[in-house]
Amino acid sequence: xxxxxxxxxxxxxxxxxxxxxxxxxxxxxxxxxxxxxxxxxxxxxxxxxxxxxxxxxxxxxxxxxxxxxxxxxxxxxxxxxxxxxxxxxxxxxxxxxxxxxxxxxxxxxxxxxxxxxxxxxxxxxxxxxxxxxxxxxxxxxxxxxxxxxxxxxxxxxxxxxxxxxxxxxxxxxxxxxxxxxxxxxxxxxxxxxxxxxxxxxxxxxxxxxxxxxxxxxxxxxxxxxxxxxxxxxxxxxxxxxxxxxxxxxxxxxxxxxxxxxxxxxxxxxxxxxxxxxxxxxxxxxxxxxxxxxxxxxxxxxxxxxxxxxxxxxxxxxxxxxxxxxxxxxxxxxxxxxxxxxxxxxxxxxxxxxxxxxxxxxxxxxxxxxxxxxxx
Amino acid sequence: xxxxxxxxxxxxxxxxxxxxxxxxxxxxxxxxxxxxxxxxxxxxxxxxxxxxxxxxxxxxxxxxxxxxxxxxxxxxxxxxxxxxxxxxxxxxxxxxxxxxxxxxxxxxxxxxxxxxxxxxxxxxxxxxxxxxxxxxxxxxxxxxxxxxxxxxxxxxxxxxxxxxxxxxxxxxxxxxxxxxxxxxxxxxxxxxxxxxxxxxxxxxxxxxxxxxxxxxxxxxxxxxxxxxxxxxxxxxxxxxxxxxxxxxxxxxxxxxxxxxxxxxxxxxxxxxxxxxxxxxxxxxxxxxxxxxxxxxxxxxxxxxxxxxxxxxxxxxxxxxxxxxxxxxxxxxxxxxxxxxxxxxxxxxxxxxxxxxxxxxxxxxxxxxxxxxxxxxxxxxxxxxxxxxxxxxxxxxxxxxxxxxxxxxxxx
Numbered sequence: 001x002x003x004x005x006x007x008x009x010x011x012x013x014x015x016x017x018x019x020x021x022x023x024x025x026x027x028x029x030x031x032x033x034x035x036x037x038x039x040x041x042x043x044x045x046x047x048x049x050x051x052x053x054x055x056x057x058x059x060x061x062x063x064x065x066x067x068x069x070x071x072x073x074x075x076x077x078x079x080x081x082x083x084x085x086x087x088x089x090x091x092x093x094x095x096x097x098x099x100x101x102x103x104x105x106x107x108x109x110x111x112x113x114x115x116x117x118x119x120x121x122x123x124x125x126x127x128x129x130x131x132x133x134x135x136x137x138x139x140x141x142x143x144x145x146x147x148x149x150x151x152x153x154x155x156x157x158x159x160x161x162x163x164x165x166x167x168x169x170x171x172x173x174x175x176x177x178x179x180x181x182x183x184x185x186x187x188x189x190x191x192x193x194x195x196x197x198x199x200x201x202x203x204x205x206x207x208x209x210x211x212x213x214x215x216x217x218x219x220x221x222x223x224x225x226x227x228x229x230x231x232x233x234x235x236x237x238x239x240x241x242x243x244x245x246x247x248x249x250x251x252x253x254x255x256x257x258x259x260x261x262x263x264x265x266x267x268x269x270x271x272x273x274x275x276x277x278x279x280x281x282x283x284x285x286x287x288x289x290x291x292x293x294x295x296x297x298x299x300x301x302x303x304x305x306x307x308x309x310x311x312x313x314x315x316x317x318x319x320x321x322x323x324x325x326x327x328x329x330x331x332x333x334x335x336x337x338x339x340x341x342x343x344x345x346x347x348x349x350x351x352x353x354x355x356x357x358x359x360x361x362x363x364x365x366x367x368x369x370x371x372x373x374x375x
Numbered sequence: 376x377x378x379x380x381x382x383x384x385x386x387x388x389x390x391x392x393x394x395x396x397x398x399x400x401x402x403x404x405x406x407x408x409x410x411x412x413x414x415x416x417x418x419x420x421x422x423x424x425x426x427x428x429x430x431x432x433x434x435x436x437x438x439x440x441x442x443x444x445x446x447x448x449x450x451x452x453x454x455x456x457x458x459x460x461x462x463x464x465x466x467x468x469x470x471x472x473x474x475x476x477x478x479x480x481x482x483x484x485x486x487x488x489x490x491x492x493x494x495x496x497x498x499x500x501x502x503x504x505x506x507x508x509x510x511x512x513x514x515x516x517x518x519x520x521x522x523x524x525x526x527x528x529x530x531x532x533x534x535x536x537x538x539x540x541x542x543x544x545x546x547x548x549x550x551x552x553x554x555x556x557x558x559x560x561x562x563x564x565x566x567x568x569x570x571x572x573x574x575x576x577x578x579x580x581x582x583x584x585x586x587x588x589x590x591x592x593x594x595x596x597x598x599x600x601x602x603x604x605x606x607x608x609x610x611x612x613x614x615x616x617x618x619x620x621x622x623x624x625x626x627x628x629x630x631x632x633x634x635x636x637x638x639x640x641x642x643x644x645x646x647x648x649x650x651x652x653x654x655x656x657x658x659x660x661x662x663x664x665x666x667x668x669x670x671x672x673x674x675x676x677x678x679x680x681x682x683x684x685x686x687x688x689x690x691x692x693x694x695x696x697x698x699x700x701x702x703x704x705x706x707x708x709x710x711x712x713x714x715x716x717x718x719x720x721x722x723x724x725x726x727x728x729x730x731x732x733x734x735x736x737x738x739x740x741x742x743x744x745x746x747x748x749x750x751x752x753x754x755x756x757x758x759x760x761x762x763x764x765x766x767x768x769x770x771x772x773x774x775x776x777x778x779x780x781x782x783x784x785x786x
Contacts, residue, residue, distance in 0.1 A: 005382050006699045014701040247704070254780050268782035275772045277780060282712055285696075286689030292702060293692040311685045363681035364674070370684060371657055374672035 007296040008081050016078075017085035020064070024093030027055050030341045037096060037202040041338045047198055049165045049205040051096040056166070059097065060126045068106040068233075073117050074124030075106075080233050081295040084240040088288075091244030094203045094348050098166040101130030103237055105171045107230035112182065112220045119184040119219060122169065130166075131234075132158035132185075132209050133173040133227060140357040142227035147174040147211055149181060152218065154191075154211040162355070164194050164207035171219070172211070178221035185216050201351035203344055232309030235356050236294040239316035242352045243288045246323035249345050250280050253327045260332075273330055280323050287315040307369045314362035320349035383458070390441070390455045394462035397436045402466050403429050405643065412651075412750070412757060414474040415544045416595040423506075423548055426472035429640075430503030438463065439477070439638045440501040443485060448498030456636040463640040470641040475545060476500045476507030478637040480553045482628045484571060485635070487612040487621045496551065496571065501638075508549035508574065510540040510556075510599060511622070518770050521564050521619060525556040525601060534558075534611075536572070536581070536604040542764070546584045546597040550575045555622050558615055567618030570610050577604055591756045629765045631717075632710035651721045651754045653684045659747060660731050670731045679727055686720045708779045715771040718761035725755035 028036070037050035059065060068083055069075020083103060090099055106123055108131065109116030123129060135146040136159045147156035154174055161170070164187070172183045185192060191214035197206045220226055254277060257268035267273045294308035324346045328335040335342050353359075383391060406425045417423050433439050438459040443449025471477060481500055484493055499505040516523040525538025538556060546552070552574045559566030574582055581604030586594045613621050627633045642650075660671035660680060670676050693716070696702050697709040728751040729736040738745035739752055762768045776782040 005695060007696070007702070009699060009701055017701070250780075254782065258782060266783045268776070268780075269785055271769070271773070271785055274776040274780075274782050274785060275769070277782070278772045278775045281708070281775065281780065282716060285693055285709060285712060286686065286716075288702070289692035289696045290685070290689050292696060292699075293688070308688075311688055314681070315685050315689060360678060363678050363685070366681050366684070367677040371660070371671050371677060371680070374661065374669045 003296045003301050007292040008079055008299050009292060013082035013085050016082055017089055020086050020089035024089055024095050028093060028095060033094060034341050034344060047205060051166060056097045065102045066124050068103050069120050069124050070110060073120035079299040080236060081292060081299055083237050084291055084295040087237045087240035088244035091241030092248050094245055094344050096203045098128040098130060098163040100237060101163045101167055102128045104131050104234045105129035107233040108171055108226050111226040111229035115220045127168040129169040129171055130161060130163050132161045132170045134158060134160040140361060142224050143180055145173045145175055145180060147172060149174040149176040152215060154183060154214040154216045157208050157210050159208045161207050161209050163205055164209055165196060165205045173223050180223040181221045182219040182223040182226060183216035184219050185214060189214055201347045203348045204351060232298050232305040235309045235313035236291055238352055238356055239291045239312040242316040242320045242349060243284060243291055245345050245349055246284045246319050249323045249327040250284060253277060253330050257330055276326050280326050283319045283322050287319040290315050307366060310362040310366040313357060314359045317353045317359035320353040324349040386453060387455055387458050390452060391458050391462060394438060394459050398462060398466040401432060402468055414470055414472050416593045417472060418594050423472055426469055427503045429469050430471045430473060434502040442635060447493040448501055456638055460639045464642040467642040467644055468640045469643050473503045473506050475509050479509055479625045479629050480507040482633055482635045483553055483621060483625045486624050505550040506545055506548045507551045508543050508546040510543060510552045510554040512542045513539055514541055518767055523555055523557060527556050527558050532608060533605045536601045538601045540599045542596050543599045544596045546574060546599050547586055555618055564619045565616045568615050569612045569618040569621035570606060572606050572610060591753055630714035632713060651725055653687050653724060656680055656683060656724055656728055659728055663731050663746060665733060676731060683724050683727060690716050690720060705779050711775055711779060714765060715768055719768060722758035722762055725751055725758050729755055
């Protein structure tokens with residue numbers, strides 16, 4: 001199947017991206033974001049999970065949490081390429097909310113077919129959700145879960161659960177007699193304990209979630225297939241978030257080195273500063289092109305979606321690291337302080353870099369596809 | 376139906392069909408002579424005439440200059456050169472020899488020349504009968520192009536040119552040169568003017584062409600010395616003192632960022648041509664051994680090959696995204712990255728190929744045991760031509776930093 005030349009990024013997607021950009025910039029400009037999430041620098045303290053539930057409610061009211069839910073299940077059913085545009089703006093604002101978790105859960109539930117529809121209907125009613133599918137070692141392979149299920153009862157711990165303190169529902173993967181199954185669990189169900197992690201990233205929260213004799217509703221016993229089908233969308237959407245955040249890092253740094261003077265000249269005059277920033281731009285643009293290509297493949301060329309999504313997230317992880325490093329370095333001393341807003345993005349990006357697979361992990365999977373196993 | 380055909384306008388669809396039919400009948404057979412990797416290394420008349428015959432045939436079939444007006448020898452079509460290029464590459468044709476004419480001289484003459492000049496020069500440029508070269512760089516003017524010293528002095532109704540140009544690809548075959556020179560020594564930028572000058576007919580009469588040998592051992596570029604060459608004022612492009620602005624048109628097209636799509640053929644697979652790309656890199660890694668197993672099984676090499684694949688794909692989709700305004704932060708942002716990225720990716724790909732070859736990377740084209748006929752060392756060395764010519768990578772980064780990011784000028 002052929003991809004459309006414009007990545008399928010039509011008028012609706014452009015409008016959504018534009019209005020998301022305005023929404024985030026108006027509702028939570030970076031100084032307010034800093035006041036919200038970075039009030040207390042004490043590293044020994046548990047992270048605060050600063051966010052504004054009322055802004056999330058506004059996003060839900062705008063319909064953004066149901067965009068990836070098919071129309072048949074009460075959602076909007078927009079293509080992944082439109083989600084990429086939305087996620088890019090989310091990243092540009094480093095906006096704390098459970099949007100990515102809810103989108104991710106939607107992608108997986110859609111991949112479950114009819115079995116996913118009851119849970120999707122809850123998302124369509126405005127519930128937020130996140131995936132609880134990662135084990136203690138942080139494996140990004142769908143088959144690895146530390147939670148087990150017997151007779152419809154969950155026991156064990158899911159690790160590295162994103163935005164766990166912000167969501168209503170958990171989509172849990174667990175080993176069951178039938179294989180790897182998925183379960184839909186209320187975040188406040190009896191026996192569910194959310195243990196927040198003390199994390200570096202101030203714009204998200206993360207937890208390990210303990211399941212102690214939790215009665216759960218099975219969504220599917222073929223969780224492996226559903227997760228693997230949804231991974232390209234999950235990686236691509238996060239990669240789009242990285243692109244937006246990296247663009248903020250770039251533009252903020254460009255502004256700074258244009259204003260800050262040393263040796264009687266703006267720093268940006270010097271090629272030792274100018275050229276690395278150009279390299280950041282080039283790296284961002286590569287990732288951005290790969291992100292929209294991957295998203296478009298998920299929408300229109302599914303046989304290539306997996307390899308293109310590996311490319312997008314591998315590239316995005318490099319971009320996250322590179323843009324973060326250069327933004328702080330080019331700011332000099334002020335970039336190393338808590339008061340400078342840069343660290344919010346630096347930390348979000350280092351989190352995103354590893355989340356759902358770093359660059360080397362994605363390249364190793366890509367090599368399996370493009371080179372194959374070689375004896 | 377191919378991916379590209381799906382989105383054709385009616386005119387493009389009809390034209391694509393024409394290209395396919397013609398190419399099916401007329402794609403040339405592989406030549407008996409060995410061809411170099413690109414037109415910039417054409418060394419012999421045999422190589423040249425084989426390639427000229429191909430370009431002329433393609434022009435007469437309407438596959439070259441498609442988007443230029445009929446009056447100047449073009450096809451009078453809208454956005455059809457891209458279609459012809461796609462079909463020619465898909466049909467694996469030879470490349471065109473008049474690469475500087477098509478890519479740089481044609482758009483410059485078209486945008487800045489007088490009508491009579493266009494009508495005289497462009498048809499023979501498109502057909503490849505007149506090979507063109509570019510007189511920009513000088514011994515004292517490389518990255519700082521505006522400091523060229525070649526001087527044209529007005530004597531009566533003629534201009535008399537003296538000076539020295541270097542790195543002039545194809546000058547040994549060229550009929551014509553696009554020439555950036557100085558008509559006023561008191562203003563650096565506003566003292567520049569732009570001419571087209573006949574080279575071949577003036578050999579020994581004010582023009583000397585001397586070949587330079589490249590790092591690879593191949594020839595292909597030259598130095599050109601002007602000693603009192605007389606030319607008519609009608610060969611001037613645009614106004615006196617506007618040479619720098621005209622040169623920008625040339626450079627924009629040279630870097631693939633211009634308005635007019637350059638006619639481009641190629642892709643012919645043969646033992647003597649070799650594409651510097653990642654499918655070939657993967658093929659190489661499968662055939663080379665390292666520690667008793669294929670290099671393609673080595674985890675570190677696999678990782679680095681994937682890095683190259685990802686960069687190459689990123690460049691391809693940059694070109695696609697550059698036509699989607701809603702996903703573009705600045706109109707020139709991707710166009711101006713094109714040359715920098717393409718040349719650096721090619722260099723890194725070839726460098727990695729040498730590492731994959733290991734000890735065998737020492738073997739060059741003349742060695743029967745060389746992997747891939749010794750083409751990878753040649754690719755690697757030639758890649759420095761790409762990162763240096765048409766504005767070095769360092770100059771490209773200045774342009775991007777200043778024009779796109781808005782950083783202060785480094786001069």
